[in-house]
Amino acid sequence: MISVVILGAGNVATHLYKALSKTQETEVKQWYNRSIDAINSFKNEVYITDDLSQLKQADIYILAVSDDAVKPLTKQLPFENRLVVHTSGSVNIHDMDKKNHRGVFYPLQSFSKSATLNFTDVPICIEAIRSEDYHLLKKMAIAIGSPTKKVNSEQRKVLHLAAVFVNNFTNQLYRVAHEITESEGAEFDLLKPLILETAKKVQKLSPYVAQTGPAKRNDKKTLNKHAKLLTNKHHKDIYDLLTKSIQHTHGRKKL
Known part of the structure; x- marks a missing residue:
């Protein structure tokens, strides 16, 4: 023992x-x-x-x-x-x-x-x-x-950094989404099946392959509509930053 x-x-x-x-x-x-x-x-x-x-x-x-x-x-x-x-x-x-x-x-x-x-x-x-x-x-x-x-210590250090992205930062995005839905009386709970499906998808696919959405497609009309909906500057800054990151990863032109 x-x-x-x-x-x-x-x-x-x-x-x-x-x-x-x-x-x-x-x-x-x-x-x-x-x-x-x-x-x-x-x-x-x-x-x-x-x-x-x-x-x-x-x-x-x-x-x-x-x-x-x-x-x-x-x-x-x-x-x-x-x-x-x-x-x-x-x-x-x-x-x-x-x-x-x-x-x-x-x-x-x-x-x-x-x-x-x-x-x-x-x-x-x-x-x-x-x-x-x-x-x-x-x-x-x-x-x-x-x-x-x-x-080893170097590998553990980068795993810990990556864990902050997939856990802490992701949870903060959940919080932002919660604030956005609350602003118009929509139900955040309706997003929970999508949250689970996204998590399940990366069990089988790489995050690169699993990526979808208007930023990857460079769907400018949808991106502009979202920009107009975001009245909270903090939310808009996050949206813009992540949109640019997705477009950079998938070789799309910046807006």
Whole structure:
């Protein structure tokens, strides 16, 4: 059985705790957070602490904390020669204090505490200095049902950047669409089947091939009608920017 200590109390930490607690192959020996109130509701399930000096010995220490906190936290750990991993998409493995064995256990997914998550849908990007640590981290990922991929720090960095485009930016576009429909009393819910179909399409087609719409066709009449409908300058700027991006990708002339 793989013993684990989790450090942090955010969305990733919470979901990892729940997943690791359910499998017989892993044991969460302890959960640390600098503010114990954030994990106090789990005190009857796992040993919790806000004192780094009280950390138990374990096979893996998972730092599920903010990017800025990773480096200083690795320096504060009161032990050496143990496997310490972070879950960040952008922190280089070499930013961690080398007094311990270093690794990365990066779940490439969007996490919300209130949302149910199946780790079979969460690819884990793994990096480790030592090969034996890589295999241990892979074993832990498999235990919670996740597919795994060996990824170095540079590859992980660009994956994280790309994830911002496909997740955070896309969600903001949903918000803009919601504002546009609300402005005329239309129902945003009518767009949800289209949202799902678009997401399903790129499972089989490349984004380049899957692209449709007036910008790709260079349908000037429709583009001009949309421009007149957009009274919110912020919305219009986004529309113009993305239209130009699509036309650049597909070799269309600019308006």
